[in-house]
Amino acid sequence: MKLMIAEHFTGKGASTPLYVARQNILPGYCGWPLAPNTPFKTNLDEYILAFHGAGLIQRWTTRVLERAQFDSQRRQNRADKENNIPEEEEATVGTQVTMALTLVHMQGPLFLYLIGASLSLGVFLGEISVSICYLDRGISWLQ
Structure with a gap:
């Protein structure tokens, strides 16, 4: 090789x-x-x-x-x-330099990750609050 x-x-x-x-x-x-x-x-x-x-x-x-x-x-x-x-x-010719990825290069994926994590946290907290509100009133989702 x-x-x-x-x-x-x-x-x-x-x-x-x-x-x-x-x-x-x-x-x-x-x-x-x-x-x-x-x-x-x-x-x-x-x-x-x-x-x-x-x-x-x-x-x-x-x-x-x-x-x-x-x-x-x-x-x-x-x-x-x-x-x-x-x-x-x-x-x-052929002197292309390979650059290391830095925080500047990774800002886009980092922001997408943070937006996705905060959105999933918001949905999770919303589900918890809805289930607590309806369970306290005795309303069942199965009816």
């Missing part, structure tokens, strides 16, 4: 609009199709654990991702040169 993101969603400045977790959220397993009772299975397991313990798998993965990002940046630069995009437009 990281390789796909690095190849297809990396911008010129090595930035990506997607977030990838730093560690595995769920443990990933690797499967190797081997025949039952394969004599070299224990050796293969030992080598995989040795590579993992030495950090070689992580290093190889990092190198592949860095190379994919570099190739993606170079490909985008070539495409921009072919399309003759001026330098000042290059800086603005």
